[in-house]
Amino acid sequence: MQLDSKIPGGPLETKWDRHRFDMKLVNPANKRKFEIIVVGTGLAGGSASAALAELGYNVKTFCIQDSPRRAHSIAAQGGINAAKNYPNDGDSIWRLFYDTIKGGDFRAREANVYRLAMVSNLIIDHCVAQGIPFAREYGGLLANRSFGGAQVSRTFYARGQTGQQLLLCCYQGMMRQIATGQITMFPRREMLELVMVDGQARGIVVRNLITGEIERHAAHAVVLATGGYGNVFYLSTNGTGCNVSAAWKAYKKGAGFANPCFTQIHPTCIPVHGPYQSKLTLMSESLRNDGRVWVPKQAGDQRPPQEIPEEERDYYLERIYPSFGNLAPRDISSRAAKLMCDQGKGVGSTGLAVYLDFADAIKRLGRKVIEERYGNLFQMYHKITDQDPYEVPMMIFPASHYAMGGLWVDYNLMSTIPGLFVLGEANFSDHGANRLGASALMQGLADGYFVIPYTMGGYLGGTRLSEVNTSHPAFGEAEAQAKARTEKLLGIRGKRTAASFHRDLGNIMWEYCGMGRTDEGMTKGLKLIADLKGEFWQDLLIPGTDTTLNQSLERAGRVADFLEFAELLVTDALARRESCGSHFNEAFQTEDHEALRDDENMCHVAVWEYAGEGKAPIFHKEPLVYENVKLSVRSYK
Amino acid sequence: MSGKHINLTLKIWRQNGPQAPGSWEIFPAKDISTEASFLEMLDIVNEQLALAGKEPVAFDHDCREGICGTCGCAVNGRPHGPDRETTLCQLHMRRFRDGDTLVIEPYRARAFPVIKDLVVDRSAFDQVIQAGGFVSVNTGQAQDANSLPVPRNKAEEAMDAAACIGCGACVAACPNAAGMLFVSAKVSHLALLPQGRPEAAKRALSMVAQMDALGFGNCTNHKECEVECPKGISIRNIARLNREFIRAAVASTEKIPASGGGQ
Ligand SMILES: Cc1cc2nc3c(=O)[nH]c(=O)nc-3n(C[C@H](O)[C@H](O)[C@H](O)COP(=O)(O)OP(=O)(O)OC[C@H]3O[C@@H](n4cnc5c(N)ncnc54)[C@H](O)[C@@H]3O)c2cc1C
Ligand code: SF4
Ligand code: FES
Numbered sequence: 037m038q039l040d041s042k043i044p045g046g047p048l049e050t051k052w053d054r055h056r057f058d059m060k061l062v063n064p065a066n067k068r069k070f071e072i073i074v075v076g077t078g079l080a081g082g083s084a085s086a087a088l089a090e091l092g093y094n095v096k097t098f099c100i101q102d103s104p105r106r107a108h109s110i111a112a113q114g115g116i117n118a119a120k121n122y123p124n125d126g127d128s129i130w131r132l133f134y135d136t137i138k139g140g141d142f143r144a145r146e147a148n149v150y151r152l153a154m155v156s157n158l159i160i161d162h163c164v165a166q167g168i169p170f171a172r173e174y175g176g177l178l179a180n181r182s183f184g185g186a187q188v189s190r191t192f193y194a195r196g197q198t199g200q201q202l203l204l205c206c207y208q209g210m211m212r213q214i215a216t217g218q219i220t221m222f223p224r225r226e227m228l229e230l231v232m233v234d235g236q237a238r239g240i241v242v243r244n245l246i247t248g249e250i251e252r253h254a255a256h257a258v259v260l261a262t263g264g265y266g267n268v269f270y271l272s273t274n275g276t277g278c279n280v281s282a283a284w285k286a287y288k289k290g291a292g293f294a295n296p297c298f299t300q301i302h303p304t305c306i307p308v309h310g311p312y313q314s315k316l317t318l319m320s321e322s323l324r325n326d327g328r329v330w331v332p333k334q335a336g337d338q339r340p341p342q343e344i345p346e347e348e349r350d351y352y353l354e355r356i357y358p359s360f361g362n363l364a365p366r367d368i369s370s371r372a373a374k375l376m377c378d379q380g381k382g383v384g385s386t387g388l389a390v391y392l393d394f395a396d397a398i399k400r401l402g403r404k405v406i407e408e409r410y411g412n413l414f415q416m417y418h419k420i421t422d423q424d425p426y427e428v429p430m431m432i433f434p435a436s437h438y439a440m441g442g443l444w445v446d447y448n449l450m451s452t453i454p455g456l457f458v459l460g461e462a463n464f465s466d467h468g469a470n471r472l473g474a475s476a477l478m479q480g481l482a483d484g485y486f487v488i489p490y491t492m493g494g495y496l497g498g499t500r501l502s503e504v505n506t507s508h509p510a511f512g513e514a515e516a517q518a519k520a521r522t523e524k525l526l527g528i529r530g531k532r533t534a535a536s537f538h539r540d541l542g543n544i545m546w547e548y549c550g551m552g553r554t555d556e557g558m559t560k561g562l563k564l565i566a567d568l569k570g571e572f573w574q575d576l577l578i579p580g581t582d583t584t585l586n587q588s589l590e591r592a593g594r595v596a597d598f599l600e601f602a603e604l605l606v607t608d609a610l611a612r613r614e615s616c617g618s619h620f621n622e623a624f625q626t627e628d629h630e631a632l633r634d635d636e637n638m639c640h641v642a643v644w645e646y647a648g649e650g651k652a653p654i655f656h657k658e659p660l661v662y663e664n665v666k667l668s669v670r671s672y673k
Numbered sequence: 674m675s676g677k678h679i680n681l682t683l684k685i686w687r688q689n690g691p692q693a694p695g696s697w698e699i700f701p702a703k704d705i706s707t708e709a710s711f712l713e714m715l716d717i718v719n720e721q722l723a724l725a726g727k728e729p730v731a732f733d734h735d736c737r738e739g740i741c742g743t744c745g746c747a748v749n750g751r752p753h754g755p756d757r758e759t760t761l762c763q764l765h766m767r768r769f770r771d772g773d774t775l776v777i778e779p780y781r782a783r784a785f786p787v788i789k790d791l792v793v794d795r796s797a798f799d800q801v802i803q804a805g806g807f808v809s810v811n812t813g814q815a816q817d818a819n820s821l822p823v824p825r826n827k828a829e830e831a832m833d834a835a836a837c838i839g840c841g842a843c844v845a846a847c848p849n850a851a852g853m854l855f856v857s858a859k860v861s862h863l864a865l866l867p868q869g870r871p872e873a874a875k876r877a878l879s880m881v882a883q884m885d886a887l888g889f890g891n892c893t894n895h896k897e898c899e900v901e902c903p904k905g906i907s908i909r910n911i912a913r914l915n916r917e918f919i920r921a922a923v924a925s926t927e928k929i930p931a932s933g934g935g936q
Contacts, residue, residue, distance in 0.1 A: 164818040
């Protein structure tokens with residue numbers, strides 16, 4: 037496997053411009069001769085589909101949900117970053133770039149992150165033109181708020197529904213192209229195989245989730261924008277349909293998988309309340325603009341929060357990180373919450389929660405302002421917990437949220453498979469070992485609106501592609517593979533549902549490869565995963581058949597992939613001999629429990645190559661070269 | 674957050690495919706925690722059905738936090754169940770009492786054919802949006818985002834309308850199975866913003882025409898849609914749509930597309 041990051045030479049600020057000039061163009065008349073498959077309709081896939089179609093390419097777009105509007109990007113709450121510097125508080129492209137690199141604990145590529153910061157402003161312009169009702173000041177201009185890991189206000193938002201508004205306008209852009217015939221939409225399809233011809237990605241095989249039919253689709257290039265794998269932990273803030281399957285199929289066909297162990301645990305989620313629980317609900321990080329996080333100073337203090345006097349409360353984020361306070365980055369805040377609970381200071385019936393308190397903010401700003409800022413989040417909290425956060429502090433706890441790791445891509449967002457591009461959360465590119473808030477929406481839309489329209493042209497214009505249609509034998513093989521796997525799954529006829537295996541896998545991952553990792557725990561975790569995988573293929577029960585809508589079958593396929601992927605995640609975590617960002621191996625920590633990086637030996641992207649069934653994956657590394665920023669100890673104190 | 678446990682009887686509509694005849698089935702739902710959500714209750718029942726060798730009840734869901742609009746069915750005749758401004762996935766079992774019987778059925782509307790059990794086909798909504806529910810702007814064309822101020826109250830009103838999650842409850846709630854609340858929410862969202870004005874007339878005319886063509890019924894002001902909408906979309910939007918439509922039909926040079934028109 038060759039890892040050529042294709043980072044253009046020259047000064048950081050002009051790399052992208054130069055690269056755009058150097059890339060081949062496809063002339064307008066020729067664009068309609070090309071077909072492009074886009075899998076996924078979240079911000080990344082939706083924006084890519086619309087932007088490519090606007091240029092005149094023929095786009096075929098696929099998603100699992102009944103409508104592209106329901107991709108999980110819809111759930112993003114807090115906001116999207118851009119370096120507009122409208123508040124005049126010292127922001128710049130350089131600062132957004134630097135904050136993102138530092139936030140990622142110096143494990144992301146400079147050139148990619150700089151480009152991201154550069155196009156961030158174009159995204160906001162485009163979104164406003166599409167009619168996104170962003171929050172505004174009384175003068176009619178756009179409002180901003182702060183997010184973790186930044187000391188400037190650069191986050192644009194639409195109440196607590198920013199993802200929804202961004203996605204709906206993106207979807208509307210797609211609908212406009214569907215009406216003109218430039219995009220053909222295939223909802224309720226699940227990608228089961230990637231099809232390769234002459235070493236190039238040339239199509240996919242999907243299951244029609246309504247009829248069970250296996251369909252073949254050919255194209256000149258394939259774009260995966262299939263989201264993140266946070267559901268490997270079973271309980272997460274992700275939608276129930278989020279999966280690793282499409283990325284995993286690509287991995288098994290030769291795409292490198294980068295940094296799978298970098299998984300973000302979000303500090304502010306509603307705590308677990310029962311064994312039947314199916315998901316954890318995020319309480320947006322934006323709440324930390326006004327909420328104060330605390331636990332009782334005394335371990336084991338069982339008093340209700342109102343009865344704990346001010347001097348007996350520990351506002352530990354403000355205490356440990358005075359310059360960022362409650363807006364310390366996610367990895368740091370999550371670990372601090374865990375530390376407090378480990379010390380017996382956790383609250384609630386399980387002791388696995390901390391308070392997020394708005395009493396001071398309500399006193400300072402009045403209930404109405406808090407309602408305007410966070411009304412829907414408070415309401416959501418109230419509905420789920422039956423407690424009124426205007427009256428009593430919220431209880432929160434960390435939960436699996438985001439995948440920084442993903443398929444390896446070069447500067448053009450192309451994977452190690454020629455013609456296979458990967459966008460959005462599904463790739464590994466921009467967030468290093470930890471993602472800052474409000475930067476995933478930015479990345480998804482940057483990839484789709486402002487990067488792929490150029491780099492796709494560069495690929496198609498500069499590559500020899502033979503005539504391929506779906507009668508090519510490679511499609512037959514892929515289809516046979518997909519069918520064989522479905523039959524194998526249905527043929528087990530055991531006694532346990534896929535959901536129950538998924539729950540067990542999640543418990544293993546959370547316990548042994550969650551917020552605090554140890555070599556011993558991870559080694560045990562690997563063994564437990566292998567055992568569970570063995571049991572899965574012996575004892576899986578799938579009711580129903582493959583000729584109608586069968587949600588149990590869908591789930592089983594995804595859990596089967598998660599079981600394989602989990603092994604890779606833990607293997608990667610074991611191989612990273614340092615703590616950085618979200619990856620915290622307890623053997624590598626400073627005296628005050630902060631992550632201890634090893635820049636000398638570990639400043640690289642870990643990329644894994646599939647070596648075949650039952651064989652250990654092959655390790656490769658892409659060294660990370662920092663020419664513009666100095667690697668420093670990441671301090672938020 | 675410890676709750677109690679209740680026992681329920683579920684009467685659920687089962688239908689194996691779009692053409693298959695459907696029928697009611699009755700199952701017990703035993704020992705359900707009142708802290709569980711409605712969908713988690715269905716998960717528990719489905720797990721039991723699977724283990725008993727039966728096929729689980731198909732139902733749509735994804736985000737499980739009230740924002741994607743995927744979930745939804747009628748519970749005791751009410752789309753998304755009894756709580757106001759609450760999607761099915763956010764409805765919690767503490768709302769019900771021990772011994773209750775819950776009648777659970779898919780959304781019934783001509784424009785939303787049943788696919789299986791509680792799953793319906795709402796792609797008609799996508800087709801309505803295709804008819805004009807967008808601003809025609811290509812990527813890269815936009816000027817600076819702050820070059821056009823938008824009065825704050827207009828932006829807020831637009832956001833109220835834009836909050837629609839496309840769940841279809843309004844259609845299921847309407848005795849005529851009309852799609853007016855959904856369509857009016859989109860027309861209002863874009864008509865309230867300066868960016869949406871240039872195409873406002875065309876948008877109103879073509880979306881209404883498309884809605885009629887797709888088999889949604891007529892709005893006769895029953896207002897059930899507003900009551901059942903989980904996102905509190907107001908029927909004031911319908912009044913705005915009517916105004917936009919009339920204004921467009923009378924004053925604008927846009928033609929009413931042949932496939933429909935009128936209300
Ligand atoms: C609760 C929550 C809140 C968040 N809040 C914020 C925030 O405030 N700011 C921020 O910047 N980020 C936020 N994030 C992160 C951000 O929302 C996501 O990282 C981002 O939206 C991912 O977009 P995407 O396009 O890559 O993937 P997704 O939106 O997940 O889309 C994936 C698409 O792929 C399709 N798909 C998946 N697998 C297959 C398959 N096998 N076959 C066919 N199709 C498939 C799906 O149908 C879907 O269309 C939040 C995330 C969550 C979970
Ligand atoms: S208007 Fe309300 S009920 Fe109708 S689709 Fe939108 S959110 Fe659902
Ligand atoms: S599952 Fe998303 S709104 Fe209910």
